[in-house]
Amino acid sequence: MSKYTALDSALGRPRVLIIGCGFGGLEAARKLQHADVDVTMVDKTNHHLFQPLLYQVATAGLAAPSIAAPTRVLFRGQPRITTLLGEVTDIRPAAREVELKDGTLLSYDHLIVAAGATHSYFGRDEWATFAPGLKTLSDAFEIRRRVLMAFEAAELENNPVRRAAQLTFVVIGGGPTGVEMAGTLTEIARHTLSGEFRRIDPGSAKVLLIEGSPRVLQAMPEALSAKAKLQLEKLGVEVRLNARVTLIDANGLEVETGGGAHGTPANRYRIESHCVVWAAGVAASPLGRLLAAATGAETDRPGRIKVQADLSLAGFPEISVVGDLAAALSHAPGKEPTPVPGVSPAAKQMGRTAATNILHRLAGRPTQAFHYADYGNLATIGRNSAVVDLGTPFGPLRFSGKLAWLFWLFAHVYFLIGFRNRFVVLMDWASAYWSFQRYARVVAHVESDPNEG
Amino acid sequence: MSKYTALDSALGRPRVLIIGCGFGGLEAARKLQHADVDVTMVDKTNHHLFQPLLYQVATAGLAAPSIAAPTRVLFRGQPRITTLLGEVTDIRPAAREVELKDGTLLSYDHLIVAAGATHSYFGRDEWATFAPGLKTLSDAFEIRRRVLMAFEAAELENNPVRRAAQLTFVVIGGGPTGVEMAGTLTEIARHTLSGEFRRIDPGSAKVLLIEGSPRVLQAMPEALSAKAKLQLEKLGVEVRLNARVTLIDANGLEVETGGGAHGTPANRYRIESHCVVWAAGVAASPLGRLLAAATGAETDRPGRIKVQADLSLAGFPEISVVGDLAAALSHAPGKEPTPVPGVSPAAKQMGRTAATNILHRLAGRPTQAFHYADYGNLATIGRNSAVVDLGTPFGPLRFSGKLAWLFWLFAHVYFLIGFRNRFVVLMDWASAYWSFQRYARVVAHVESDPNEG
Numbered sequence: 001m002s003k004y005t006a007l008d009s010a011l012g013r014p015r016v017l018i019i020g021c022g023f024g025g026l027e028a029a030r031k032l033q034h035a036d037v038d039v040t041m042v043d044k045t046n047h048h049l050f051q052p053l054l055y056q057v058a059t060a061g062l063a064a065p066s067i068a069a070p071t072r073v074l075f076r077g078q079p080r081i082t083t084l085l086g087e088v089t090d091i092r093p094a095a096r097e098v099e100l101k102d103g104t105l106l107s108y109d110h111l112i113v114a115a116g117a118t119h120s121y122f123g124r125d126e127w128a129t130f131a132p133g134l135k136t137l138s139d140a141f142e143i144r145r146r147v148l149m150a151f152e153a154a155e156l157e158n159n160p161v162r163r164a165a166q167l168t169f170v171v172i173g174g175g176p177t178g179v180e181m182a183g184t185l186t187e188i189a190r191h192t193l194s195g196e197f198r199r200i201d202p203g204s205a206k207v208l209l210i211e212g213s214p215r216v217l218q219a220m221p222e223a224l225s226a227k228a229k230l231q232l233e234k235l236g237v238e239v240r241l242n243a244r245v246t247l248i249d250a251n252g253l254e255v256e257t258g259g260g261a262h263g264t265p266a267n268r269y270r271i272e273s274h275c276v277v278w279a280a281g282v283a284a285s286p287l288g289r290l291l292a293a294a295t296g297a298e299t300d301r302p303g304r305i306k307v308q309a310d311l312s313l314a315g316f317p318e319i320s321v322v323g324d325l326a327a328a329l330s331h332a333p334g335k336e337p338t339p340v341p342g343v344s345p346a347a348k349q350m351g352r353t354a355a356t357n358i359l360h361r362l363a364g365r366p367t368q369a370f371h372y373a374d375y376g377n378l379a380t381i382g383r384n385s386a387v388v389d390l391g392t393p394f395g396p397l398r399f400s401g402k403l404a405w406l407f408w409l410f411a412h413v414y415f416l417i418g419f420r421n422r423f424v425v426l427m428d429w430a431s432a433y434w435s436f437q438r439y440a441r442v443v444a445h446v447e448s449d450p451n452e453g
Numbered sequence: 454m455s456k457y458t459a460l461d462s463a464l465g466r467p468r469v470l471i472i473g474c475g476f477g478g479l480e481a482a483r484k485l486q487h488a489d490v491d492v493t494m495v496d497k498t499n500h501h502l503f504q505p506l507l508y509q510v511a512t513a514g515l516a517a518p519s520i521a522a523p524t525r526v527l528f529r530g531q532p533r534i535t536t537l538l539g540e541v542t543d544i545r546p547a548a549r550e551v552e553l554k555d556g557t558l559l560s561y562d563h564l565i566v567a568a569g570a571t572h573s574y575f576g577r578d579e580w581a582t583f584a585p586g587l588k589t590l591s592d593a594f595e596i597r598r599r600v601l602m603a604f605e606a607a608e609l610e611n612n613p614v615r616r617a618a619q620l621t622f623v624v625i626g627g628g629p630t631g632v633e634m635a636g637t638l639t640e641i642a643r644h645t646l647s648g649e650f651r652r653i654d655p656g657s658a659k660v661l662l663i664e665g666s667p668r669v670l671q672a673m674p675e676a677l678s679a680k681a682k683l684q685l686e687k688l689g690v691e692v693r694l695n696a697r698v699t700l701i702d703a704n705g706l707e708v709e710t711g712g713g714a715h716g717t718p719a720n721r722y723r724i725e726s727h728c729v730v731w732a733a734g735v736a737a738s739p740l741g742r743l744l745a746a747a748t749g750a751e752t753d754r755p756g757r758i759k760v761q762a763d764l765s766l767a768g769f770p771e772i773s774v775v776g777d778l779a780a781a782l783s784h785a786p787g788k789e790p791t792p793v794p795g796v797s798p799a800a801k802q803m804g805r806t807a808a809t810n811i812l813h814r815l816a817g818r819p820t821q822a823f824h825y826a827d828y829g830n831l832a833t834i835g836r837n838s839a840v841v842d843l844g845t846p847f848g849p850l851r852f853s854g855k856l857a858w859l860f861w862l863f864a865h866v867y868f869l870i871g872f873r874n875r876f877v878v879l880m881d882w883a884s885a886y887w888s889f890q891r892y893a894r895v896v897a898h899v900e901s902d903p904n905e906g
């Protein structure tokens with residue numbers, strides 16, 4: 001019962017296949033939309049997700065449609081761009097075709113692989129049940145459910161020890177997502193839920209942020225990391241640095257500190273919690289391994305594909321890899337190549353370069369090396385709290401606090417897709433700011449995961 | 454491991470327990486919020502759902518939070534109202550206590566049961582897998598997924614017969630929900646998705662509305678039913694009246710017409726479809742049976758509890774049943790009692806009467822008989838199409854078409870809870886009206902149900 005859908009170009013136009021409609025894939029398609037090529041974009045969801053605001057869906061601040069734009073709508077006026085919903089299960093570079101889960105085969109002349117990243121539990125995949133990560137809308141709904149249900153369970157719980165465990169929230173990983181989640185969780189406990197419970201004080205909830213390294217926000221300069229930690233603590237987050245998670249189960253986790261290079265003795269302790277969020281590890285999409293096996297491309301430790309300077313694969317100039325799946329280097333003129341960070345501006349720029357290089361190849365011109373234009377780095381922490389590190393022609397501009405928060409806010413609204421979303425998100429934020437309320441506190445499936453304990 | 458949480462009133466205030474936070478339960482709690490009683494409201498979800506607009510969530514026109522208000526927020530400023538999330542598994546009238554699924558026991562002095570209704574497949578529960586109904590947010594998400602995924606599957610399908618089945622949508626039941634669903638589905642196919650597909654024409658999709666009786670919208674006067682049918686057909690819906698469903702499976706359904714009172718021969722035929730929506734049968738919440746067994750109360754065929762004139766149960770003056778779970782009669786002064794319809798204004802009015810009667814009993818005054826004030830009936834069909842039947846002091850006022858649609862629209866926005874929701878819903882509708890776009894076209898779980906075929 002295998003299906004076959006050849007991508008046919010009636011006019012004999014070159015066929016470009018893009019896997020993934022995240023920032024990289026979307027930007028590549030946009031760059032190609034007016035070119036004389038037929039583009040097919042395949043993704044396993046029907047929407048482009050604005051991942052930088054996914055934590056807002058997980059913390060009930062935004063409704064899912066505000067940050068998810070249906071891919072079809074984005075290309076409705078572009079007859080040369082075809083959108084398909086399907087999961088890629090195989091890539092066959094020799095045959096120049098890609099297979100979908102339902103058996104559909106798609107052939108291509110040029111392939112852009114932008115399949116992104118997923119969580120990594122560092123080989124402890126059994127932790128996924130107890131500490132969900134935050135990459136997809138389903139993840140966000142699950143975390144939203146666990147957070148809100150923990151307070152509900154605490155209100156019904158008579159045993160003070162179990163009640164305290166219900167009111168303990170643990171975020172593992174001090175990167176941007178972990179910092180945002182921890183900061184927002186304290187805001188929910190201290191402000192949003194205030195006055196809504198009769199038997200518990202939601203404000204007594206503990207929010208812990210566990211980070212294995214000596215500082216949060218490692219991509220930031222040290223001074224901003226320190227500021228971020230202070231701001232987190234001001235919001236009520238307990239930040240535990242140099243703390244490694246050694247076990248997670250249905251009722252909590254075990255953490256180890258010390259025992260490292262400084263010769264301090266190891267100290268292992270347990271935290272009882274029913275709501276643990278994983279924001280620690282990122283691994284390349286499993287498609288990376290598949291592609292590496294088929295092309296002989298090298299991968300790095302998180303499974304990303306090492307690409308050539310122009311983002312293509314050695315021996316396969318018709319295949320490019322962009323975004324979080326690519327281990328790419330930035331080639332600034334006259335400088336040593338530097339690694340490209342796994343952030344959305346980099347994914348977008350790679351998507352544009354890969355698309356441009358396809359057009360160059362079709363025109364018989366040499367391809368360009370990828371050069372990442374780094375405009376800076378920003379992370380929000382919570383209400384009125386953020387850190388910003390901008391590159392300017394006059395040197396770095398670094399600031400934190402309320403101004404940084406406003407900068408973060410408008411930057412994110414600006415990059416959201418669609419006027420409606422920008423408007424509604426701004427409105428929801430304004431209303432949340434004044435009222436401390438969070439609008440999307442809806443849980444459709446109350447039932448807990450059977451594995452959850 | 455049984456839990457016990459007695460509802461205690463520190464000041465010895467009477468304890469009122471309300472089961473269900475739909476229209477009836479919510480209105481009862483509101484009526485009691487300033488009275489000298491302690492109210493506990495228990496529900497299996499964390500939100501009050503504005504069910505009249507649930508079909509908009511199912512058809513991707515609205516995000517879930519726009520029609521679901523967190524119950525806690527509604528009573529945050531009312532320290533005497535406690536909200537609990539839990540599923541009632543037993544009611545024990547003799548002990549005046551209620552048991553939740555987790556073992557929690559709640560005792561009461563006064564009980565209002567407002568547990569509502571669920572789908573009925575008339576004894577064919579196996580149909581639920583193939584033809585989901587529309588009562589909860591989960592139901593709406595599942596229908597949204599099936600509708601949007603049918604078009605996606607059709608775009609990937611090479612076989613024309615299977616493609617036609619993917620593009621056939623069947624709604625079973627010609628009540629308000631069925632009519633709304635069918636009308637909106639044609640709008641999605643003809644307008645919303647226009648220009649977004651490359652291999653199929655979404656406008657070629659067939660939408661069938663199957664109704665067992667000789668007319669749609671049976672609660673309406675016959676002339677308005679006929680107008681509704683005409684408007685549906687103008688939108689592109691195939692309306693099949695006097696058609697009984699005899700079978701539903703993973704690939705479609707069987708329908709029988711004729712063979713009835715008029716002596717026409719029975720004609721049975723099959724419709725191939727992968728997206729069937731059930732809007733035909735309603736049954737009382739299973740709690741009804743439980744309560745009837747415990748109190749000896751009578752139930753009617755759909756399982757509703759027959760209540761006394763003041764909505765209480767014979768022999769149990771401290772128990773009232775309101776909303777869709779109650780088979781109540783309206784006692785207009787000087788008239789014969791008439792059955793109360795299963796609509797939200799009736800549920801609200803019953804909630805108010807039940808609450809008032811508790812206050813009367815506490816004050817030692819006689820209870821009131823319930824009197825349903827019928828302000829009319831309205832149903833929307835689709836863009837610019839609705840039918841309205843209003844009772845006025847000068848006789849019935851009936852109209853249809855665009856004016857009726859505007860009336861329907863503003864009536865629904867008016868009754869939505871919360872300024873934010875009213876504003877956003879109006880904005881989403883205005884934008885949908887002008888652009889034909891539907892904003893909430895997001896599917897979080899693409900995977901089809903394993904039972905779906």
